[in-house]
Amino acid sequence: MTSPGLVPGGRHGRRPPVPWRPVLRLLLVLSAVLLLPWLAPPARAQRDDAAPQPGPALAAELAQPRIAVDTAFTGTDLLVFGATDRLIGPTGDNVVVLGLGAARDVLVRRRVKRLGIWVNGPSARFREVPSYYALVSTAPVAGLLDEPARRERRLGLELLTARLPGPRDPEFRRALIELKQGSEGWNEEESRVEVSGGRLFHARLPLPSTIATGDYMVQVMLVRAGRIIARQELSFRVDRVGATARIASVSRDHPLLYGLACIALAALAGWFGSVVFRRG
């Protein structure tokens, strides 16, 4: 009764009660079962791709839709979990998880030596650079999808930077990847999506302590026979909470008050120190 093929038939069942109702229901069930192979593809056509079986091919969820950044925050892992309709494994389906942060402009500069000293040389501005990037999958993505598919979905830092608007110089693009990886903002395939029971999967996206506040997106993709057959987009938010949030908001909304408070607190701390240590 959970099959989507039954939904149109359900309307007939709500008619005023008639004596032949059980018979009609049986007929409806039978016809639905028989028609299902033909009915299912149009019903699923609104989704990303057609699935040959009823029920969602992929269902994924985030453990925390909101990451709270408080005074004790030292970075965390975001747990992405879900299930597939077929077995995951080297011979079966594969799961790819991609986490993306808000796009920002980034300037990469090169140091050059002039008259014996190092000075700031040429720079390259990249636009729409994701502030955060994390890619994990059940198997190396390069072996799962061909390059056009990976390029379209931004699966891989090389492909991501290659399609960023900005100068073509490959040196600067490589430097951008290295610098972003060094600051833990970007990582690719540093861990694997773990599978249990053949159909349940979970992945951990590392969120560094320097993660920016704002909205983030997680895409979970199901890959079958070299194609992405289902895709689910989830989102989470990184927010400051408690004292951290209050300090940040006062600093932003009342800068004069905040500046005066900083002066008063620092002077008070200095005075307090001199009182305490005079006794000592």
Added chain:
Amino acid sequence: MSVYLPIAEMSVDALLLLGIGLGVGWLSGLFGVGGGFLLTPLLILIGIPAPVAVASGANQTLGASVSGLIAQWRRGNVDPRMGVVLLVAGLAGSFAGTQLFVLLRRLGQVDLAVSLFYVVVLGTVGALMVRESLRAILRRRRLAPARTHQHSWLHGLPFKMRFRRSRLYISVIPPALVGFGIGILSAVMGVGGGFMLVPAMIYVLGMPTTTTIGTSLFQVTFVSANVTLLQALQTGSVDIVLTLLLLAGGVAGAQFGAAMGTRLRGEETRALLGLLVLSVALRLLWDLLETPGSLYFLGTAT
């Protein structure tokens, strides 16, 4: 023990910050310098974003100088009259310096200009201090009578003023020029300017070392309060959590430093400060000459 800094948006080891605060505060109390020229590079080194490091460094300098100032005031080492003259000229100078900074930025290569400024100013000041103080130490060893300050053309200037605490009767023009010049330098270099002020007061104005330290702390306190307020208003990058952690170590260090400073002779204090300033200059020079680990770095896109 890690703590998340709300403005810097990162988590750092609280004990590391306490340690840095203690060390810089100790130097601050000992030499009467704010320690900004040490603190800001150290904070950047542990990964704090540069604007937050500069702004919070100024705020920490304020707290540490208040602590040192109270300690010095009790010992009668502050010349308030000299302090006010230097301060008024210094605030005017820092306003002019901010304009110069904007001009340098428009010309590009502001990082290089600041680095070269540091190397030249710190190197010259440090070398002169070390040379002079070593001579003074050697002279005392030979039991030669120390000369009091020499009379020069500076003493022929008008608007004479009596600075009783410093035992000086000089024109108000040299201290005003010193304050103004250091105001310009401190705005361009993003520091309080104590490390330049102390030698300038000793060698240009002829003040005794004891009152220079207290008076310099007086000036640094107000300059750093001004910088803190301007940074909070213009860049919003003062991190009060970072400041208070640095101060927790800093106020203790400043008291130890001030107590130790009274046991040292003036020329010994000067020699040590000179060596410190010189080593920072050499370190910055090394950074300019050494091949960097990475030729690329991320800049801020405006």
